[in-house]
């Protein structure tokens with residue numbers, strides 16, 4: 480029995496969708512275990528760029544069963560829209576034979592989204608995606624949430640949604656002076672969504688355990704990145720789910736012994752969306768150079784919100800921490816092509832905090848915010864690498880950059896991505 484885990488090793492948007500799609504060629508099941516439609520995983524197939532939010536990135540491999548695990552929070556409305564878009568763009572039919580939704584996954588309700596938006600607008604925000612993620616997980620943790628399994632009875636589900644809207648309206652109006660939601664309209668829409676989705680419901684932990692018992696291969700696809708984990712990320716500038724390795728066990732209902740490979744996906748530089756400390760953040764011309772203008776589909780603008788991403792040099796202190804904490808056994812390094820043409824590349828190898836050198840990643844965001852990067856400079860390369868398919872054919876300086884990342888984080892880079900397309904990948 481074998482589970483391969485794929486985790487975002489930084490602050491999200493490392494290219495998880497693209498690497499999941501590649502590894503899914505050798506998987507029987509691809510399962511999401513955390514987050515919701517705050518995720519935006521882009522997969523490029525030919526000339527098409529498909530942005531997935533809730534559907535696992537194994538959907539483009541006909542033999543893969545896609546599982547939306549219990550650790551996920553599910554927005555039925557956006558899921559249905561996404562299913563229709565994927566079907567239209569690719570000709571794939573997403574039937575219950577192709578995709579299962581855990582009955583224990585919690586539902587994101589319009590009230591959660593309205594509260595998320597109200598709080599973000601009210602000045603106390605951290606720059607969320609405004610998908611209602613935090614409020615849905617709040618209801619889960621306080622044991623008042625609505626689980627996907629309740630969609631088996633669409634009428635009762637609609638009634639529960641109605642009650643939730645009525646309850647949230649009081650808070651929206653009194654606390655935030657916001658217009659109320661229309662409970663009847665929302666309830667009708669969610670009843671209809673339940674009718675369309677209930678055939679997809681299952682006990683997905685059982686499905687995963689049976690797959691393991693039958694020697695099938697499961698690929699667990701992380702959403703967000705480990706630095707956005709609710710416990711181990713840069714709290715409070717984090718998401719509300721477990722994006723670290725522990726999330727696989729709780730978010731799918733599988734045993735740790737089944738995990739045999741943990742692939743960390745890291746971008747060759749750093750990006751972050753939303754608020755929170757980012758030690759290697761760049762401003763000015765170099766930031767614009769790394770972000771891109773938005774002309775290319777891979778330029779650094781959020782797949783879910785379109786926000787320009789904050790960019791910076793690779794942070795090996797954070798990456799080393801991510802590797803150690805999650806048992807990352809190998810790295811996939813993405814977007815190496817974006818670094819072509821830069822004279823010098825910088826990598827943060829330590830932090831300076833109040834004049835002292837820190838060699839570890841501080842847990843306290845207030846400490847992190849005061850850290851300055853200690854950089855090592857490495858020579859860049861001018862060659863375009865997008866057509867390179869072997870490690871040896873990369874420019875010597877690119878090979879040296881990768882070797883230095885490996886040395887700094889004490890892990891082998893087994894996959895190098897040199898473009899968003901399926902074949903633009905070097906496997907070592």
Ligand code: GDP
Pocket residue numbers: 487491492493494495496497518519520521522523776777778782813814815816817896897898899
């Ligand atoms: P995810 O959330 O981790 O799945 O990452 P996103 O899809 O949000 O962002 C990664 C972006 O980079 C997407 O537009 C990908 O198509 C693109 N991408 C992935 N790998 C590469 C690469 O090696 N080179 C380039 N240029 N783009 C890439």
Ligand code: IMO
Pocket residue numbers: 487490491492493517518519520605606607608609610611612613701702703704707716717718719751752753754782
């Ligand atoms: P993928 O899976 C990058 C960030 C938001 C915000 C914080 C909390 O595509 O890598 P939330 O809406 O989750 O309550 O927002 O987390 N965030 C992401 N950043 N990639 C993501 O997903 C993210 N999902 C959430 O920007 O800072």
Ligand code: MG
Pocket residue numbers: 491492493518519520521782
């Ligand atoms: Mg993304």
